[in-house]
Amino acid sequence: MSTILLEIVTPDRLVYSEQVNSVTVRGVEGELGILPGHISFVTPLQIAPVYVKVGNEKTPFAVQGGFVEVRKDKIVILAESAERATEIDLERAEAAKERAETRLHAKGRQDEVDHRRAELALQRAMNRIKVRHN
Incomplete structure (x- = not known):
């Protein structure tokens, strides 16, 4: 091979x-x-x-x-x-996911930059969680 x-x-x-x-x-x-x-x-x-x-x-x-x-x-x-x-702290990744979801669902005016940052943070957290569970 x-x-x-x-x-x-x-x-x-x-x-x-x-x-x-x-x-x-x-x-x-x-x-x-x-x-x-x-x-x-x-x-x-x-x-x-x-x-x-x-x-x-x-x-x-x-x-x-x-x-x-x-x-x-x-x-x-x-x-x-x-x-x-093995390098991923699952608790930290889960906490980051929750923070990002909270920011995405926050009521009130949220500018586009903050919304995009929250989306990226959520993607990064979900990626870490997925890899950690593999």
Whole structure:
């Protein structure tokens, strides 16, 4: 089974750097499965889990936006943040989800920027919860 180098990088750290069999990401156009030998491309990523397959093991990462760049010799995910399931504090993610939902359902005048921030916060919290439960 062939492999390709995957690097998941955030502004703070190198989160992951290993040879993998496949990567599944959610780009702006939808879900993408990437195998060794894939054509080169760059696309923005949605706030969604990234699944990394090595042998028969599938590992999820909570990736919060960014880009994926596929090259002949490696795949690079440049993300605002990325966490393994084991790094996610489930209680904190649940609390963030509740805060975001409260802000989204608040009565009164809420400007568009605050509403969008609350939506993004909710997406990030839900992504973390989904990855943690995998």
